[in-house]
Amino acid sequence: MEIGLILREQLESLHSISVEIASLRGLSEVQDRALSYCLELTGSEFGFVGLLNDQRNHLDVAAIKGFSPSDPRFYERFRLIPVRPSVFGVTITEERSNISNDVDTDPVHVGQPRGHPPVRTFLGVPLRVGTTVIGMIGVANKPGGYVADDERLLSTFANQVAVAIDNARLYERQREMIEGLEQLHRRIGEAERSQVLAQERDRIAAGLHDLIEQGIFTIGLQLSSLLEGDVEPAMAARLHDVRQLAGRTAESVREVIFALARPGQENGDLTGSLRRLLREASRAHGLETDLVVSGDPPPAVSAVTHAVYAVVREALANVARHAQARMVLVSLRYAPGHLDVVVQDDGVGAPDLVLQSYRESHLHFGLRHMREQIVGLGGDFDVANGEESGLVVRLGVPLGERPG
Incomplete structure (x- = not known):
């Protein structure tokens, strides 16, 4: 009668404990709480929960209770235990429970790591999900040793623990x-916003160039035509001032256009940004485009990415508007401490007068501003007609500290 009462109490306790363990969601919380109950159910001094790794050749001691090693690196050094026949290892290798009430004389005893408390008695049971063993629970040093009832009770509880761990x-x-998925959603949202902003920048930049800048350019041409005629000196001076004002205004518009012409990805990836730019030019203007890259981009290229991208973008815009070209080639050469870029098309080229005067001219402020951007980085800028056809824009910038 007394044995039946004890058994009923154990079953009721086991049921309530199992319900509590099943309600937990955190893996470490499940292991820690389950191990506490294992020690309580069996009257053990200390114990551990070990989980097999993916290769099933090591046991990861995921939770331990009942002793505190003096060496703070003990867990780090001995957390992964190779699976092999031993007092506790047979629980894994033979997938069965194991009781050893005299560990020191046990035939499979292999010793203990330095700093581990002495193990006199031991009970190990497998953690099993269906037919698969995922690890084990080991308890030790019950006064008087372990009996079959301890093994049955712990095995029953271990089955619930295994399911809770798997869940x-x-x-x-x-x-x-x-x-x-949430991070991906945020990245997609950010990418879409960046794309919309980039498209809006392009639209505004194109509007500034096609409407305002070209209008100022036309005003400058008409003023130059008037100044070439028979104009009174006082009126000529005023017209000259107006032409200079038109040039300065065009410079300001050009700076805004360059500021809007940011790479599609603001992460220093010049090669990727230019590749996307060429794809857009091919799609929008029917140009055959190609990008040739040599060398590997160093981190320092991020400091010049914006300016180089803006210059290449303007060069491509000039090709689309003026060159009557079918093909454009962009070459990037990353060298130690230096970046060289060439933009070449197969169009009609530029008049020699433009190539000779663009540095000082207020009429060809596009080329002039491109040059100023590169020279401002301590680099070199050159534009010339190709040997057979088209226009060739060459620029080189240092990668590193700018000259003082």
Whole structure:
């Protein structure tokens, strides 16, 4: 009668404990709480929960209770235990429970790591999900040793713990997947916003160039035509001032256009940004485009990415508007401490007068501003007609500290 009462109390206690363990979601919380109950159910001094790694050749001691090692690196050094026949290892290698009430004389005893408390008696049971063993629970040093009832009670509880651990793992993987999807959603949202902003910048820049800048350019041409005629000196001086004002205004508009012409990705990836730019030019203007890259971009290229991208963008815009070209080639050469860029098309080229005067001219402020951007970086800028056809824009910039 007394034995039946004890058994009923144990079953009721086991049921309530199992319900509590099943309600937990965090893996470490499941392991820690389950191990506490294992020690309580069996009257053990200390114990551990070990989980097999993916290769099933090591046991990861995921939770331990009942002793505090003097060496703070003990867990780090001995957390992964190779799976092999031993007092506790047979629980994994033979997938069965094991009781040893005289560990020191046990035939499979292999010793203990330095700093580990002495193990006199031991009970190990597998953690099993279905037919698969995922690890084990080991308890030690019960006064008087372990009996079959301890093994049955702990094995029954271990089955519930194994399911709870498996559910907690699934929950963590699900949470990681959800977090990954949320991060992906945020990145997609940011990418879409960046794309919309880039498209809006391009639209504004194109409007400034096609409407305002070209209008100022036309005003400058008409003023130059008037000044070439028979004009009174006082009126000529005023017209000259107006032409200079038109030039300065055009310079300001050009600076705004360059500021708007940011790379599609503001992360220093000049090669990727130019590749996208060429694809857009091909799609928008029917040009055959190609990008040739040599060398590897160093981190220092990020300091010049904006200016180089803006200059190449303007060069491509000039090709589309004026060159009557079918093909444009952009070459990037990353050298130690230096970047060289060439933009070449197969169009009609530029008049020699333009090539000779653009540095000082207020009429050809596009080329002039491109040059100023590169020279401002301590670099070199040159534009010339190709040997057979088209226009060739060459620029080189140092990668590193700018000259003082």
